[in-house]
Amino acid sequence: MTPQLQQAIKLLQLSTIELQLEIQNVLESNFMLEVEEDNETGKDADAKKSDDNNSDSQASTETSELTTKDEIPDDLPTDSNWEDVYDGSTSYSQPSSEAQQDQWETTETSGETLQEHLTWQMQLTPFSDTDRAIATALIDAIDEDGYLHTPLEDIHLGLNQSQTVEEDIIELEEVEAVLHHIQQFDPLGAGARTLSECLLVQLQHLPEDTPHLKAAILLTQHHLDALGNREFNKIMRQMRINQEELAAIIELIQSLNPRPGSAITPAAPEYVVPDVIVKKMKGKWTVELNPDTMPRIRINQQYAGMIRRSDTSDDTNSLRNHLQEARWFLKSLQSRNETLLKVARCIVERQRGFLEYGDEAMRPLVLRDVAEAVEMHESTISRVTTQKYMHTPNGIFEFKYFFSSHVSTTEGGVCSATAIRAIIKKLITAENPKKPLSDSKIADLLLKQGIKVARRTVTKYREAMLISSSNERKRLA
Numbered sequence: 001m002t003p004q005l006q007q008a009i010k011l012l013q014l015s016t017i018e019l020q021l022e023i024q025n026v027l028e029s030n031f032m033l034e035v036e037e038d039n040e041t042g043k044d045a046d047a048k049k050s051d052d053n054n055s056d057s058q059a060s061t062e063t064s065e066l067t068t069k070d071e072i073p074d075d076l077p078t079d080s081n082w083e084d085v086y087d088g089s090t091s092y093s094q095p096s097s098e099a100q101q102d103q104w105e106t107t108e109t110s111g112e113t114l115q116e117h118l119t120w121q122m123q124l125t126p127f128s129d130t131d132r133a134i135a136t137a138l139i140d141a142i143d144e145d146g147y148l149h150t151p152l153e154d155i156h157l158g159l160n161q162s163q164t165v166e167e168d169i170i171e172l173e174e175v176e177a178v179l180h181h182i183q184q185f186d187p188l189g190a191g192a193r194t195l196s197e198c199l200l201v202q203l204q205h206l207p208e209d210t211p212h213l214k215a216a217i218l219l220t221q222h223h224l225d226a227l228g229n230r231e232f233n234k235i236m237r238q239m240r241i242n243q244e245e246l247a248a249i250i251e252l253i254q255s256l257n258p259r260p261g262s263a264i265t266p267a268a269p270e271y272v273v274p275d276v277i278v279k280k281m282k283g284k285w286t287v288e289l290n291p292d293t294m295p296r297i298r299i300n301q302q303y304a305g306m307i308r309r310s311d312t313s314d315d316t317n318s319l320r321n322h323l324q325e326a327r328w329f330l331k332s333l334q335s336r337n338e339t340l341l342k343v344a345r346c347i348v349e350r351q352r353g354f355l356e357y358g359d360e361a362m363r364p365l366v367l368r369d370v371a372e373a374v375e376m377h378e379s380t381i382s383r384v385t386t387q388k389y390m391h392t393p394n395g396i397f398e399f400k401y402f403f404s405s406h407v408s409t410t411e412g413g414v415c416s417a418t419a420i421r422a423i424i425k426k427l428i429t430a431e432n433p434k435k436p437l438s439d440s441k442i443a444d445l446l447l448k449q450g451i452k453v454a455r456r457t458v459t460k461y462r463e464a465m466l467i468s469s470s471n472e473r474k475r476l477a
Contacts, residue, residue: 008332012339012380015387016273016293023294032303032326036296114146114190114264115139121185127178130170134159134178138191146190146261147198152176187260195258196224202256215241216252227253230474247476274391276344278355285352287344289337290391299326343384346373347402354402355392359422364406364414409450420451421461428467433475
């Protein structure tokens, strides 16, 4: 395959943000390309367009002797085996200038980590040098959820092994005392070794007049496992409280944060830019490219017109090569846009029910269906639908969201897995919290709707949606 076709295929698999970086790289490396300004309107724009066309025609005449193998075909054959041309590396991953490096530094900044947040508070605390060393070791051992899973004995042993002969031996009680101090830092409970300890730290910082505070502390200390197992009758009997009091206590405990580390999010936000926009106009669903996803670029006619005025052969060849590369890049962009539109329109055509009624109306769809409809290879459709997003009235979805396997119905039809998950979620939302639906019961309810699904399949779909089991969903009211 020629380098030009490899470029076309690579552009096709890039996400919108990656493509913007790739376009910026090409603009910096090829002087034959320029960004089309939006303020070029009216007669000035028309006159410039006319001049550009004339100049482009002259440049085309001057470069007509380019070899046949470098001519741009009307239809780029980008539908091929990706493994033949894609090696996993693209130019956008390597900044080519200080400006691009600054852009990366701006867009890839991350927030403060939990360790950094705790260390900052430690530095503001009047610790001794020994206590500061203990606190540093403890903070380093705290995981992202805020828990300390490393035994204190191991941390104590490691601290003493790192001490010099002149320094005093650190006692285990000192390590324990510093840990309790860290647990009072923000977020409260960070550094706890168990869930019970984490919740107790947070409860002890509530005002003393908080309703049911003492009972909540007692339950957390002695009956937390029973609460996790939903043994409400056992708890009421042992604590000698009624159902209303237990419900109030549970509500207080549920207001706490069992994962204090989650309050500190170090990950930078991921931005999604839709590639296509789906709208319903005059009763029909339309698909169009997002005009804000990339700058409009074109051939710089001033440089293109210089080809015929070049005096030396080296200058002429350099200008012609840059012009040809620029034209290939524009053609590759056009091919990418056409392929995206073709695939997006095929998806919208087959998933009109989803656009009209939501997840429960999602139809089964696999890559082969789209590949056959647009006459492309399945591997190409897979790459085209990865990291490409569609803006719909129901929200923004990745192309791959519209693909799902099917389950046979009792009437001989099929139902998509996405629709089944939506129905399961709807059933669970409407269930009686005192008697939540088991997976077997959900399978029976689906069968009554004509959908034959095994209990283990219901379990798989429920877990995929991060929905707890019926026993864990049980509530007092």
